[in-house]
Amino acid sequence: MHPLLQGFADLLRPPVWEWFALLVGMLVGSFANVCIYRIPAGLSVVSPRSRCPGCASEIRSLDNIPVLSWLALLGRCRVCRRRISARYPAVEAANGLVYMGLALRLGPTLPAALAMAFATLLLILSLIDLDHHLLPNVLTLPGIVFGLVASLLREPPSPLEATLAALGGYLALALIARAAEWYYGEEALGQGDWKMVAMLGAFLGAKPTLLAVLLGSFCGAVLGLSLVALGTGSRRTRLPLGTFLGLGGLATLLAGPALLNWYGSFFLG
Numbered sequence: 001m002h003p004l005l006q007g008f009a010d011l012l013r014p015p016v017w018e019w020f021a022l023l024v025g026m027l028v029g030s031f032a033n034v035c036i037y038r039i040p041a042g043l044s045v046v047s048p049r050s051r052c053p054g055c056a057s058e059i060r061s062l063d064n065i066p067v068l069s070w071l072a073l074l075g076r077c078r079v080c081r082r083r084i085s086a087r088y089p090a091v092e093a094a095n096g097l098v099y100m101g102l103a104l105r106l107g108p109t110l111p112a113a114l115a116m117a118f119a120t121l122l123l124i125l126s127l128i129d130l131d132h133h134l135l136p137n138v139l140t141l142p143g144i145v146f147g148l149v150a151s152l153l154r155e156p157p158s159p160l161e162a163t164l165a166a167l168g169g170y171l172a173l174a175l176i177a178r179a180a181e182w183y184y185g186e187e188a189l190g191q192g193d194w195k196m197v198a199m200l201g202a203f204l205g206a207k208p209t210l211l212a213v214l215l216g217s218f219c220g221a222v223l224g225l226s227l228v229a230l231g232t233g234s235r236r237t238r239l240p241l242g243t244f245l246g247l248g249g250l251a252t253l254l255a256g257p258a259l260l261n262w263y264g265s266f267f268l269g
């Protein structure tokens with residue numbers, strides 16, 4: 001290895017590695033905010049620089065530091081004092097903490113870097129689905145390819161398992177969707193959901209994907225029933241499945257093996 005690269009690798013040993021991951025995670029989280037806002041609108045995620053939606057003034061670099069700037073400005077635009085949603089720093093902090101969790105679990109490794117990229121993709125899809133009930137192809141399709149390529153770079157899952165899990169996930173969701181459509185007489189699961197499950201399958205493999213879907217559906221069902229119980233929702237309230245698939249996927253990335261062992265212990269132990 002080149003001495004410079006080796007020096008960099010030495011620098012990234014624990015505990016520096018975990019803090020480095022937190023920092024990078026918050027910066028990438030800031031970019032995730034841009035993606036969540038611009039991709040559904042069909043805008044470029046690269047340019048122009050972000051502007052305040054209130055007064056259209058460009059956001060200075062100093063006011064664009066993840067989490068800290070929002071806190072320093074007390075959640076308001078420096079120029080027009082318009083409120084800036086707390087969701088921006090929340091997304092930055094969440095992405096940072098997920099990166100830190102993955103750094104702790106997987107160490108300074110290629111699998112960790114791949115899992116971080118995938119986690120951010122899940123976070124972006126979750127929030128776009130929450131906002132727009134939409135899972136854009138420009139994210140899910142490259143996401144499937146990313147999962148398959150990742151299977152060539154590290155295991156598990158093997159390339160064969162990744163491919164089969166992607167296909168199986170897609171077909172299973174398509175079948176459930178058809179059955180639900182026949183039963184309810186309306187579309188229940190959009191094709192975006194099928195592709196998102198295929199994406200999970202390609203990156204995680206079969207068992208962890210099943211876990212992610214179960215966790216996500218469980219959270220969705222609990223929230224849906226709570227809304228009905230509170231009288232703020234009806235049985236016809238549409239909850240974005242993609243948001244819950246994303247959360248299930250993130251939980252599986254962070255704690256998958258432990259959860260699978262725990263879950264398996266009910267059947268084997």
Ligand SMILES: [Zn+2]
Pocket residue numbers: 052053054055056057077078079080081082
């Ligand atoms: Zn402003």
